[in-house]
Amino acid sequence: MEVSGYDLVLKGGRVICPASGIDGINDVAVKDGRIAAIAPTILPTSAKEVIDVSGKLVLPGMIDTHGHVYQYVTGRFGLPADMVGVRSGVTTVVDQGGPSCMTLPGFRKFIAEPAKTRVLAFLSAYLVGGLEGHFYPNLYSPDGVDVEATVRSATANKDIVRGIKGHAEIGGFARWGIKVMELAAEISRRSDLPLYVHFGQLWGLPESGANGEDADTIMERVIPLLRPGDVLAHPFTRHPGGFINEQGEVHPIIQTAMDAGLKVDVGHGSHFSYRVAKAALPAGVIPYTLGADMHGYNTEIPEVPAPAGTPEEHHDDENHPFKGQARFSLTQAMSSMMTLGIPLEDVVPMVTSHPAEMLGMTDEIGSLAVGRVADVSVLNDDRGRFVLRDNEDMRIIAERLLRPAFCLRAGMRFDADAPILPAAVAA
Template identity: 55%
Template structure:
């Protein structure tokens, strides 16, 4: 990439290692911003009069990080919903996708009270259910087929395509024991009607009803034929039954390979499901996540609120707090190449959202959403939600965010730093 204009710059990031997986660029370089857009990228750029210069030597410079699985419908979704900017620009993330928080009934509130006021870009995968994400882990009865309005959800989704980038639903043994795959079929119809991806949660959420599901593998076996190319399977590394790992064999289910072959994508959806053991099995099978959603919510990470570390009020008490950059560090520790990890939260995430012409890359002309990261070296103790531990030799730590070219300090309590992991 070269300097594209002799016009004045507003800001130059000087001397960082710039990694742009969309263009294949990886080198120490200067990045210039003008009018909220990427203006130039070159080994050295002269600072024009009035330009602000920020020295980022020794740091990584990437396109703004994109979290494809957030829960930021604050207040409306109860304790689930975190503040969007604490999870967003104040933690190095420029774009957030709320997974299933807003529904056809609550989307106007999501737009007015969450998306519009936030400094971060806040989009959503609209819930297939009328109630959206109203702490559904506690109220399974809210998520049956009678709680879905296919026609109206399609109408609302089409009318709000600037925000609605997909549809969220759950395929897990608690739901299957109640309704079979009826809700998934409704959600798939909605996604087709809006022409957006269907994003499917895997791994048990609710207790099974009556006789339950005799064979948890039947969930994914019946799910995959319903899905289309471009749809997304989430939580591939879940420790709960009904996911990528067969309860019959203890290995990756063969239908996962069939799903990937037909163009179905994989999102990590880290959250409270992540298991090092399961991740190692899936990755060893050659399966790589396409995107990396953090799946932070008020029950599984510390965001400065009272009670986050309280055993009685928090069902996930004891799980290591985390953020998107910690989830990136875990993938790196599990052997994913650096460029592949970066792609999951930039280039690939932008493609999933249909926004590759705006974000996910540092090519001149695109929106100046930029993340500056330290890659700290050491021995960092990681712990999954089942209590298993691993050691990482490197930790991504966000240092600075640019949103539309505007520098924003990284000061969120959700950010995991080296001192938290010793």
């Protein structure tokens, strides 16, 4: 006898949906790719398929606010979108600054449209976009910014362009001062999109040195350019020019900026430091969103060879800038936040409702409300003693480790089988 009713029921998991105010053991029903019902008990006979998720967390589809998925075009930086996305339990990935106004059509055609993951972008303020800037820093001068062209591109493509990416780092300031950031802020204002600002050294200093620039003054000079809703990235960076000054203290302007409506995104990546986080969190630097910032220099990608036809030093495993960094993922970053003292109930919004707000998409993603597209992330919630390691090789012991089990993207199941996911390391 054919079963009518729901296509799928996720049974018995802890459903946490901050946007809907739900937190408890519930069943979740899906029909025609949309959330059909959430209730303490949904009859198994009402569904064509039932998946037992007892002991697991069931969340709105997780949103990674900081990805690098413009594969090949951005050199080694670009990872396969679905490897970072649905194969890692993440249903939406935001590429931070990979495409530019020049390369956005290719990003749409060859990355966003074929991906099973929902792929969005913060458009680079630079014409060259997210190329391997540490090799070619001179491409990122004020002459490499076309305000008019970037505003036109962003405005015409707001279905996938949800913000602008800029860089406030000591290497750029030592070369050109604050001019590039001023242009990025102008693009953001004129396109009416949030500006996501990278802090922390990135490209290195020019041969002439810092040219009188002080990394500790960058934050104070950039923040007045920003508006409520703009995003300060890498609060826990181990590199100069971040949220922490040379004295190891949080810049006083940070709290003022947060009070004024600026948001903080972890942007984990190669910047993340437990040492810095332990200084910043007690000072009130609580992240609003939690991007993983995975890319080909800080993530081992065994399935994907280095791009052919580029200079050997650009993809030499022994010489690339972030050799030997710790493996991580969005869920491992969540585990780090919890181990640093932020409750699970406060971490979940960082990857669901808060990024949906940041993207201006609260009516589409970040919620399990009935009728919404069935984007759902199911996580294992392991208890024990696990070693987490940052990129300064500092290790902490986590008593709770989140790992992706699978996700539903528009009701279609994808197992979390990405080879880039870190293995659990028992203490």
